[in-house]
Amino acid sequence: MTDETATSPAPSRRSLLAVGGAGLALGAAAAGGAVALTRDGGDDMQPAAESGGAVPFHGAHQAGIATPVQDRLHFAAFDVKTDDREAFVQLLKDWTKAAALMTEGRAVGEGAYGGLAEAPPDDTGEALGLKPSRLTLTIGFGPSLFDTYGKAFGIADARPEALVELPKFPGDNLDKARSGGDLCVQACADDPQVAVHAIRNLARIGFGKVAIRWSQLGFGKTSSTTPDAQTPRNLMGFKDGTRNIAGTETDRLAQHVWADGPSWMAGGSYLVARRIRMNIETWDRTSLQEQEDVFGRDKGEGAPVGKAKERDEPFLKAMKPTAHVRLAHPDANHGATILRRGYSFTDGTDGLGRLDAGLFFLAYMKDVRKGFIPVQRNLATDALNEYIQHVGSAVFAVPPGVRDGKDWWGRGLFERKDG
């Protein structure tokens, strides 16, 4: 598997739509592939972090995992509202088509004003004129999809063993209304309006078949999957994502991120989402020393205790036994390694005037049982726990990539031959 760098030019949604005036039906233009991003090989692609460009939608893996982390997130969990298999499969096909268009910077269907005046437009229009903004759309299937709709959809036997429900961890204070979901779509883009537009239009296409259960907006990435980029800071003021799997590390991705089986999942991954609220006010009254002890890294440079540079190898024994990095490091977890791709959130203030803010933690891994669960278990004694609370939780099986224009999200699951 090679990881080349490729970003398409950045056509604006407006310029694409304006061709031929408002009356033009866009189906033809879209199919014609003036901005053909479809890849012919099965290899993965690393689009450069040019913020206006398009990230290829088709490929061996879904984009949005190894893709260099975009600036903004809109994440939605959906519940299924139909037990009609054909209707659900049609939805997956319709979603796939719309997702491919939107990631190219195009409008859905006949666009926001290209259809009949008597009909609602196919596209809601707020992304007209905006660039593709490296939009990626990544779908996942929750355990409840298999449990609740397994019989109706003929997928009861296909639930992967690696897709387990998470156990209750000490300190969990989960809100059901922000947890779970039969499906999820992760929309990442450098422009939030592009991400919000994508989720909204998918929800709209799904009307009557699926409904949003909860959603989360993330305004600042907290992880980096590009090794030489400036590491972003989380809302505690610390560099976050220093030691992560880079999108270019093909071997480590194969070892820790891409799923092996069941066969419909090969090349996919498993996603754990946790809404982690920070006790910002308490944190802000904590001394610099305590803050640095909590993580085992210094605040300015982000260097591990006793080291000078951010990228220096952490010496775990120099840290407090309760330091977050010491407990989360693969060496403390029999090698367990996950790819973090979280975002900061701020959802206003709660009834007590405290900022409802924190980290929307997203992590991808080969097997939930060997990734998130052992690490989170080991974090039971984490000094950080005094300042955070996990308030939402979900887990999803993220199928492999859509190969080409004929393939669709989840086809491997719904048309599988084996278990």
Add this chain to the structure above:
Amino acid sequence: MTDETATSPAPSRRSLLAVGGAGLALGAAAAGGAVALTRDGGDDMQPAAESGGAVPFHGAHQAGIATPVQDRLHFAAFDVKTDDREAFVQLLKDWTKAAALMTEGRAVGEGAYGGLAEAPPDDTGEALGLKPSRLTLTIGFGPSLFDTYGKAFGIADARPEALVELPKFPGDNLDKARSGGDLCVQACADDPQVAVHAIRNLARIGFGKVAIRWSQLGFGKTSSTTPDAQTPRNLMGFKDGTRNIAGTETDRLAQHVWADGPSWMAGGSYLVARRIRMNIETWDRTSLQEQEDVFGRDKGEGAPVGKAKERDEPFLKAMKPTAHVRLAHPDANHGATILRRGYSFTDGTDGLGRLDAGLFFLAYMKDVRKGFIPVQRNLATDALNEYIQHVGSAVFAVPPGVRDGKDWWGRGLFERKDG
């Protein structure tokens, strides 16, 4: 008054802080004005829309009104928690100092890691390494500040006549928890992390004296105050802000936006904030024709009914009598004109799975009685009302600009000679 274009170079917060290592106290550097943005004249300044640069904090007017609209918003309304005049005045001075630093892309006080290890850092740190991002911080005083603290603070007689409470408008469905406030700070920046950081650090400095009453994040500007820029689209998919007061239109600003009196308010303005929720799902099922009728403009180009181009002068009589533009236009309101500076918001989903999304409407004007109130009254028959609901409301007196490093927010009010 001239409106020149000037943007300072964009130093990164990190580079400023790194000078001299973590132990450096930054007070001196800040006062030394290595990046001196202070203006000596009293004229207003139009910083270019270069996204990384700094917008001058000092000037005749507060920045954030005529300033070209930045991409993101964090707006916070505060309640006062002290009746100690000196403490409150000190807060305003401390806020002013911090605001001047943050808008220059610097950290507060001794920074995020420059102080004593035993003390909490002065700055929360999540904006380290980020550019100034055209951050503007704009303060406002609510009617309740004068009513509740007028005696204690010696400002009871100073409440401007133009700062009236808004009447109840038909269709209002206001949530008290998202309305009012003794003070407000509008933070606008091209990077949301910079805006969020600013509000958080002001809230932190205000601990014990003020507390956040409500706050609102806006992810996409819906107005433009730069005449030749691409007009942004709101969540209904329409171009919004086509006919607005441009930040360069000195005469119209003087006529419609900058307050005349009382004398402590000269050069200030009045701000109306309305959280307007959109019934997105209903709107999305509405025909293109109906959508265009509602606004009196077409969806693609944004041209007024019967005209070809967005910037063509609207012919109001060609529009439906209930068209939003027809009813909001100055010609329908005895010339009443406001400067709109609103943002789109999406705050997840409500209990019914509907997107909690809409327009956080912000408008600046010379007099609330002659600006927002008559226009909003005239919108009683607006066809748009079927698709929106006003759910939050607040009004503030926005004092004039901070002149220089010795001046502070609200000094004119607290040290005034006359009424």
